[in-house]
Amino acid sequence: MTQDYPVYPYLGVVQKGVQQPIAFPPQHQDQAPGMEWAMNPRPIFDYAGYKGSGKLKGKVALITGGDSGIGRAVAVAYAKEGANLTIVYLNEDRDAQETKQYVEKFGISCLLIRGDLREPTTSEHAITHTIEKFGRINIVVNNAAVQPYTKDIMDVSNDQLDDTFRTNVYPLFYMTKAALPYLKKGSSIINTASRVAYEGEKNVLDYAASKGAVVSFTRSLALSLVEKGIRVNGVAPGPAWTPLTVSTYPADDVATLGTDIPMGRAAQPFEVAPAFVYLAANESMYVTGQVLHVNGGIIRQS
Secondary structure: OOOOHHHOOOOOOOOOOOOOEEEEOOOOOOOOOOHHHHOOOOOOOOOOOOOOOOOOOOOOEEEEEEOHHHHHHHHHHHHHHEEEEEEOOOHHHHHHHHHHHHHHHHHHOOOEEOOOOOHHHHHHHHHHHHHHHHOOOOOEOOOOOOOOOOOOOHHOOOOHHHHHHHHHHHHHHHHHHHHHHHHHOOOEEEEEOOOOHHOOOOOOOHHHHHHHHHHHHHHHHHHHHHHHOOOEEEEEEEEEHHHEEEEEOOOOHHHHOOOOOOOOEEHHHHHHHHHHHHHOOOOOOOOOEEEEEEEOOOOOOO
C-alpha cells in the first residue's frame, strides 16, 4: 500500500448536466464510525515527500481514532518522526490492523487497543497497557469522534445528544485524567476540534456544540497544566476526506464536499497531520492553549 503525492480523483470535474464540481463519487456508509477500507477513492494518509527528521524520536504517542482518517495520517507522520504508538479504536479491526502494519514499516512499535471510549475504563486500560509496553507516554492525541446528521434540532434525540457528548467530550476528561500521572514536563496533549466550532453547521448541531466544548476544554486545560510544563493545544480541520464524512453526510453532499471553501476542495488526511507533528514537537514549546486551523482558506477568529 504505497502512497505518493495525491492526484485528486473527481476534483473540479464538471459532469455533463451538472453545474457544480464533483469532489468525490456519491457514497454513504450507514455504520458509524465509517470504514476507511470501503471508501472510494481511499483517503490519502501518507505523502512520500514527507521525510521524518527524528522530531519525536524516543517518544510515545497515544492516538484515539488512530485507525483511520485524520488519526491514521497522524499515526503515519508520528511514526516517520520516530514515535512509538498506541492506537485506540472502537471496532474497525480491518482499518486498525492495516494502520499498524503500515506504521511499523518505519521501524516503530504500534500497540492496538480496542475499546469504547465512552467508558472511563477504556482510557484507564489504554494508558495502563501503554505504560506496560513502552514504560512512558509523552503525547496524547484526543481525536475520536462521532458526527450525526440531523436537519433540525427537533430531530436531535436525547439519546443522540448524550451519545455525541459522551463520545466527543467526556473521553477528553477520561483520557487526560488517566494519562496525567505519567505525563512529565515537555509532554503534549492535542485535541481535534473542527471548523464548525467557529462557524457552526446546521446539519450537525450536536457535533458542532461538542467541538465548541473541545475548544474550551483545550484552552482551560492549557491554563491548568502550564505550570507543570505540559502543553495543551488543538487542531481544527476543515472538510476532509475521511470515514467520519461518509458515515455522516448523504451521498449527494459527499459529491460536493469542500467545493464551497476558498481552495475549492476537501483536505486529504495527510495534509492535516503536520499540524499535529508541530504541536507535539519541541519546536512548539512556546505554544499552548492554541488551536491551529487547517481548513483550506476559511478565515475564522481562533
